[in-house]
Amino acid sequence: MSHTPAEPVEDIEIKLLLEALYLRYHFDFRHYAKASIKRRLRQARDQLGFATFSAMQEKLLHSEAMVGTLLDYLTVQVSEMFRDPGYFKAMRERVLPHLRTYPSLKIWIAGCSHGEEVYSFAIMLLEEGLLDRTMIYATDINPGALEIARSGVYPLDRIAAFTRNHQQAGGKTSLADHYTTAYGRAVFDKKLRAQVVFSDHSLVTDEVFTECQLVSCRNVMIYFDRPLQDRAVGLFRDSLTRRGFLGLGSKETLRFSEHAGAFTDFVREEKIYQRSEA
């Protein structure tokens, strides 16, 4: 009999755990990049005090309370306002002049985490006089993150970095114009989210829900394997109007995507692409 080396037990357990999470709760992490999901699951296992992933799986299947906990380990909520200021500067100087020509605008921010990216766009659009005619769809799979995004409240100790980024991104107002402080927290102006719809949407299991002129999806697809990245980029392609724009994270690229042909480089250094004419 031929003998192929057995898969490490840990890898088998991880597959089973992710399958359980999908079958039982419909959160699909089965095609996330393996190295990084393994690292995060090991963290969860050790910190939650499980001896094995199999023990974790049993708990997950029988206790609904476990899903939220696990979801917080599996999704990475690291963000900043105006993260990579050059990206927002390029949006302002190169993309907005095109978007300005539309009577009304739709922007989709996919994987919006705690909302930092959403408020960044809203402030920039306000500064450019475009917020009134824009709808922003802000989506994520983590309900807790969406709730924080909806509240627009951040710890004050994050504000210095946000302010610096905002200035470097070519901000025309002072960031302080857009929030008030209370109890050690910065509360962002409600008007910034008057035009924002926050909703639960997965790039893995859900479909296109609107037509838009700009998609910003940053540092979300780095957690996917390549076929899953193709699925997500396919959604963006189908969602974008002709000559619409797609912005990615600073180390993400369409170079390896099966949909690369549907886009052209628009601001290459900032990973901003334009949908080519179909």
Added chain:
Amino acid sequence: MSAEPVAAVVIGASAGAVQALSDILPRLPADYSLPIMVVVHVPTAPSGLTTLFAAKCAMAVVEPDDKEMIAPGSIYFAPPGYHLLVEPGGSIALSADEPVLYSRPSIDVLFESAADSFGPGLLGIVLTGANEDGARGAAAIEQRGGRVLVEDPATAYAATMPAAALARCSAARALSLDALSDYLIRAGSR
């Protein structure tokens, strides 16, 4: 130590990194047969490491994008602000996860993922540094049957990091920078 031929190299360095790497990487030939992945702790913002070493090295020096395929003969520097991991299929995966031991990129994160992907074929090298990043990762490399070398703490610019790795790895050897580069050249010459 592993008897398998080396299939990939990972290097971690912190305080004093540029000098130490400058003693090693430029000596490797353009047709070097192994891929090398490097994590250097740098203050945020563009590191310029890639530009610096591209000018000094015969091998290709790359700051990879996410999901880039790992190719022999190339040196990959982790981009500032991202962890660099190795996917089982041999591509690079970046992550924006929280810093580990105050560092992003983290040496442990690279070493652990590379240990999972390359097993006994991995060679890990811990150079000068003033913290303990890399020790855990080096232990993971040994556990998976790979081999670990460290810069001799006695002569390293900062001894803490190689000493910490040495303490966690029973089979690791401490070598001078010269001896380290000789070892690397032998492991990857065609």
